Amino acid sequence: MHSSTLPSEQSTNSVDFPRQFARTRRFSLGVPRHFTVSPDGRRVLFVRTGSGADPIGRLWQYEDGSERLLADPALLVGAGSGTVPEEERLRRERARERSVGVVSYATDEAARLVAFALSGALWAVRTDGGTPFSVPAAGPVVDPRPSPDGRYIAYVSRRCFHVVDLTGADRQLARAEDPEISYGLAEYAAAESMRRSRGYWWAPDSRHVLVARVDTSPVERRYLSDPADPAKPPQAIRYPAAGTANAEVTLELLSLEGERVEVEWDRKAYEYVVAAGWDAHGPLVTVQSRDQCTMRTLAVDPETGATEVLHERTDPAWVEILTGTPARTASGALVLPEDEGDTRYLTVGGQRVTPEGLQLCAVLGVEGERVLFTASDDPLETHVWCHEPGHDLRRLSRDPGRYTGAARGGTLVLAGLTPRGHEVGVLRGDGAAGDPPYQALTSLAEEPSITPRPVHLTLGERKLRGVLYLPSWHEEGTGKLPVLLDPYGGPSIQVVGRARDWFTCVSQWFAEQGFAVLAADGRGTPNRGPAWDKTIHGDQLGPALEDQVDALRAAAAQCGDLDLTRVAIRGWSFGGFLAAAAVLYHPEIFHAAVAGAPPTDMRMYDTHWKERYLGHPEEQPENYERTSLIGHGHLLSRPLLLVHGLADDNVAAAHTLRFSAELLAAGKPHSVLPLPGATHLPADDAVNAQLLHFQRDFLMSALEGGAGKE
Incomplete structure (x- = not known):
């Protein structure tokens, strides 16, 4: 890279950034989160780890202008990172939880009693003083929640639903009749795609609970194995792939006296339970049709379980949750x-x-x-x-x-x-x-060692929001910079905004390596209105990729230092899918790509998320054909690096492995980096640090070394 200036201190700090990025878990550690305010407004509860590099979450209380530590796992159970129940591990994976120790909690109505789980044990603490105390439980505890009056704590253990008082007197209100049945837990589709992480809700009277019963027996079984440890048996998971059966979800009204009433609605027409709750007016449930075009809000009679439609929303594309x-x-x-x-x-x-x-x-x-x-x-x-x-x-x-x-x-x-x-x-x-x-x-x-230097742009006829990151040592007009597109580009996530987040720091780090880094939010990304959201209905690829091309050309028209003869693109998950598609369909524009955890076959992704945008694969197969990369590998003519965690239960490694096999059969050179033991959000600090270096080196080599050096 030619420049009239020497690399700045910012560029020098970039040497340490990948390690810092990894040890801080994307700068999430040490940040206060999960807030609860007491009814009188005097107390605020929250979770925060011990430092910017300490992954152990602790429970805190703010009151009268000062902060007080309520529960420290290191004092209660040692390191606080012991083995957790499998249901809790899966809950954390769905939530993309990056810490250990106290990662969640729940309180009674007055915010006087707080319950939380540590290494499968049930703990509680009172906010008016005293130390945390253990509460005897029937087994490993998942998602404990006090009753509104603070007399009881409900929890799930081995897929069964329990209520215990503070002396340890335990009642099993619902027993899992089969290994495929659970009470009080959110099923995969709800937790991953509906933003519903809960499976039960207390009544205001503290005597009744609305509980979800989930039967996963109709759901297809997948097996996750660890090729790095062939002696380890594979893990069986139930994954509802597009077009296949979902878990059967019903709701029951349970009393502490053992009475059970089933909630009634047309489950065949409305198989998704999107949300639920119980307030002073009674239980409230939201259900959605399989095609997601109709959503109903139901009032539930707590005595009989009968339901009444309070509101109905419809949309020819989908009803947004x-x-x-x-x-x-x-x-x-x-x-x-x-x-x-x-x-x-x-x-x-x-x-x-x-x-x-x-x-x-x-x-x-x-x-x-x-x-x-x-x-x-x-x-x-x-x-x-x-x-x-x-x-x-x-x-x-x-x-x-x-x-x-x-x-x-x-x-x-x-x-x-x-x-x-x-x-x-x-x-x-x-x-x-x-x-x-x-x-x-x-x-x-921790304060990032890299300071993002965003240049906000409005790009093209659709006024795409974009942001350009240039090396801190680069002076305008002193030389052309290779371009790296760094998008997500899909629903639910924006990467462009007036905020410093981990991805803005990563984009600036790549800029310090010598790239002009461009991120743009295209059609289907949030906060541009329903019409903008629905432009991707039936085609998640065409509009998203077209917008990245338009953003690149518009940015180059505004900044003459972008070298359009050397353009790369990188991304993870939907962004990885978009990166791989870019070099497949537009090799005249994109010259190299890094695709992390890309969903290459949309038929293999989950029902609720994928059918929302593409419809049912048996009814609209052309949408899946048009959007999937599988079947189009013969088009590859540019360097492509595929990265995938082998323990990913969201976007299965099969997406990458099958696509790689297709590329090989077509005689298309490419690179694959498997990550043993890694899920959709790789957790190993060393791996996460080296991943940035590995991507940089691959892209530099692919663009013939034109991206300069540290």
Whole structure:
């Protein structure tokens, strides 16, 4: 690379960045998260690890302006990273959990009793003083949750549902009749694709529980083995691939006295249980049709299990699931999203309460008639808003960034990804962030050794949001830079925004190696409205790839230092699929690619996620043919590196292995990097550090060494 300047300190720091990136688990360690505010607003509970490089989560309480440690796994069970039940390991994998120790918790209604699991044991602590204490349980504990009155703790053990009081008197309310049946756990499709991680919900009276019963026997069985350890037996998992049978999910109303009532609805027409809950007005359940074009909100009679349709949403493409909905206010008004035109509105009691152009993202909570939610009127930012009858709609987060939060009793917790990184603050009163009294919760996260230098761009006729990262040592006009596209490009994730996240740091690191790095959010990515979302219906590849090509050309028109004769692309998961597709279909534009965990055969991906966008494979096979890479390997003419974890139970390694076999049979040279023992989110720090180096070296070599050196 030719430059009139020497590499800067930023470039020098890039040498240490891959190791830092790995040991901090993508800079997630040490960040306060999982907030609960007490009803009186005096106490805030949260989880935070011991430092930016310590993976052990601890339970904390903020009260009267100070933080207090409630539970430290190192003092309770040693390192806090002992063996966890298989159901808990799978729950963490679905949540992409990167820490150990206390990774989640639940409280009673008053936030006085907190329950959590450590290495399969049940623990509790009171927030008004005292030390954590163990609660005898019938077996390894998963997802413990106190009753609203704090007298009992429910949990799942060996797929059975239990309730125990604080003396250890245990009741098994539902016994798994078969190894394929579980009570109180979310099935794979719910946890991976519907954002429903729970499988039971307490009633306000603390005497009844709404519990999901899951039967996975109809679901296809897959086997995950470890080729690096041939003596280890394979693990059997139930995976609902597109077009195949789902788990059978039913709901039961259980009483502490042992009574059981089954919830009734047309399960054949509505086989997905999207959400559930139990408030002062009774149980509430949301179900969805297999084609995802109809979603119903049902009120449940707690005595008989009979249901009544309270609301129905339909869409010719699919009905979007929105986190936190449905909910009900104190008066019983339903809180729901409504899509019309290119706006996703918030509705309360059937009335729209947000304006056109403000895109509802999630409902964070309801207190009385007040609704706290996140929304975006700029694709680069997401803010916390408040709706309350008799008051103007208010935005509570001020500075640029992507925010979430929790509120209760006049206390607001704002957690944001800002241009400065993770920031969390506690605010008392009805003001917004920055108003006194405002106090930041301590973040122990490490400061990245790389400082992103984003140049935000609006690209092409569709006004794609993009961001360009250039080497800190590069001066405009001093030489052409090879280009690296660094997208995700699929539903649910944005990589462009006014916030410093781990992926912005990684993009800048690649820039310091000598690339001009371009990231762009195309059609189907969030926060541009329902019409934007639905443009990918029936074709997840064409629009996404076209937008990356358009973004590249538009960026090159704005920045003359981009060398379009040397263009690479990298990505993981959907981004990996997009990277492999780029060199298959546009070798005249893309000259090399790194594809991590790419779903190459859409028929092998799960029912709820893939049928949402492509329909049922038996009814619309052409959508799967058009979108899958399998069957098109003969088109490859550029260097391609495929990377895949061999223990990935989300995008199975078979995606990469079958595609590689197809490439080999077609005589198409390529490279494969298998990661033994790695899941969809590789956890080994050494592997994660070296992966960045490996990708850089592959791309430099593929582009004939034109990307310079550290």
